[in-house]
Amino acid sequence: MNVDIHVPAAGLDMVFTILQQSGMEAKVMFEDLQEAVEAQMDNMRVTKAHDYTKYNSWATINDWAVSISSANANLISRQVIGNTYEGRPMHLLKIGKKTGSAKPAVFMDCGFHAREWITHAFCQWFVNEAVSTYGSDPEMTNLLDRMDFFVLPVFNIDGYEYTWTKDRMWRKTRSRNSGSSCIGADPNRNFDAGWCTTGASSNPCSDTYCGSSPESEIESKNLANFIRTNKSIIKAYLTVHSYSQLLLFPYSYKYGLAADHSELLSVSQGAIAALRSLYGTRYTSGPGATTIYPAAGGSDDWAYDLGVKYSYTFELRDEGRYGFLLPESQIKPTCEETMLAVKYIASYVLNNL
Numbered sequence: 129m130n131v132d133i134h135v136p137a138a139g140l141d142m143v144f145t146i147l148q149q150s151g152m153e154a155k156v157m158f159e160d161l162q163e164a165v166e167a168q169m170d171n172m173r174v175t176k177a178h179d180y181t182k183y184n185s186w187a188t189i190n191d192w193a194v195s196i197s198s199a200n201a202n203l204i205s206r207q208v209i210g211n212t213y214e215g216r217p218m219h220l221l222k223i224g225k226k227t228g229s230a231k232p233a234v235f236m237d238c239g240f241h242a243r244e245w246i247t248h249a250f251c252q253w254f255v256n257e258a259v260s261t262y263g264s265d266p267e268m269t270n271l272l273d274r275m276d277f278f279v280l281p282v283f284n285i286d287g288y289e290y291t292w293t294k295d296r297m298w299r300k301t302r303s304r305n306s307g308s309s310c311i312g313a314d315p316n317r318n319f320d321a322g323w324c325t326t327g328a329s330s331n332p333c334s335d336t337y338c339g340s341s342p343e344s345e346i347e348s349k350n351l352a353n354f355i356r357t358n359k360s361i362i363k364a365y366l367t368v369h370s371y372s373q374l375l376l377f378p379y380s381y382k383y384g385l386a387a388d389h390s391e392l393l394s395v396s397q398g399a400i401a402a403l404r405s406l407y408g409t410r411y412t413s414g415p416g417a418t419t420i421y422p423a424a425g426g427s428d429d430w431a432y433d434l435g436v437k438y439s440y441t442f443e444l445r446d447e448g449r450y451g452f453l454l455p456e457s458q459i460k461p462t463c464e465e466t467m468l469a470v471k472y473i474a475s476y477v478l479n480n481l
């Protein structure tokens with residue numbers, strides 16, 4: 129398969145030599161990634177009002193979460209499921225018609241990995257689209273009448289803030305590790321699903337560090353606690369990452385197929401067909417282990433083994449041309465097409481309770 133790698137300038141000669149010796153074909157996608165980062169960051173420095181077609185800072189998203197909830201009190205209720213390591217509130221929005229009785233629910237999170245900025249944009253887009261098409265779009269109206277969406281717009285808030293201020297390519301949380309000066313763990317290696325057995329590192333300096341134990345990261349613990357507490361109503365778990373244009377489902381911690389493999393596969397194929405119908409964007413779907421790589425400790429596998437059958441990981445645009453630095457001009461089309469896939473999955477879930 130194709131693999132994208134970031135190489136520090138000092139390692140360039142060595143990496144080229146190794147690639148050449150191994151006979152692997154390589155193409156330079158960014159001569160100077162730092163230059164591309166700075167070009168995008170220049171645009172970000174000024175404090176701006178919230179905008180669905182731009183990348184919003186944590187401060188802006190925080191205010192947005194509060195204000196969109198109070199402006200749409202008929203459809204949205206907001207709670208804080210806990211604070212991050214650095215003390216920021218993890219807002220969770222529940223979107224759906226308030227019926228007074230428990231409804232089946234879809235849980236969706238964005239921003240597990242700090243640098244995957246298009247995902248944070250998507251969760252905000254989803255909330256706005258839900259409330260502004262309720263009553264006019266029959267599919268959305270039916271969904272919100274009969275189910276609830278729990279949306280966690282930014283999971284790894286501390287990491288996201290760090291990508292705005294210090295290192296645009298940061299992935300992990302920002303917790304301290306005892307006995308190491310390296311910071312953070314990979315939250316998507318930190319769940320209790322074959323924890324740290326494959327595709328994860330026990331070295332705190334690695335970008336895929338699994339943490340000192342399952343749910344060692346407070347953000348993972350807060351999310352897992354919420355899902356455990358509400359598992360009787362949560363019928364689907366969607367976790368949004370970027371990039372690669374994939375729709376993944378369990379398992380990633382092992383090659384064995386999920387008990388619901390054929391249903392998960394057919395729903396994923398329907399979802400990516402719906403996504404593609406808008407702008408022709410091609411996604412691939414399949415089990416994580418064979419479709420991207422084996423990697424244990426992911427929230428998708430954990431939720432599935434807990435009993436949430438429809439558990440999916442999105443990897444949004446693009447396929448590497450811009451990668452994590454997806455231009456703001458692609459926020460709108462990416463969010464519009466992804467909406468179709470999410471609505472497809474939610475409608476399927478609702479019709480197959």
Ligand code: ARG
Nearest residue numbers: 316380416423426428429441
């Ligand atoms: N790119 C994602 C990651 O590395 C893929 C996650 C797929 N799921 C999983 N459980 N590994 O976290």
Ligand code: ZN
Nearest residue numbers: 241244369370
């Ligand atoms: Zn990710």
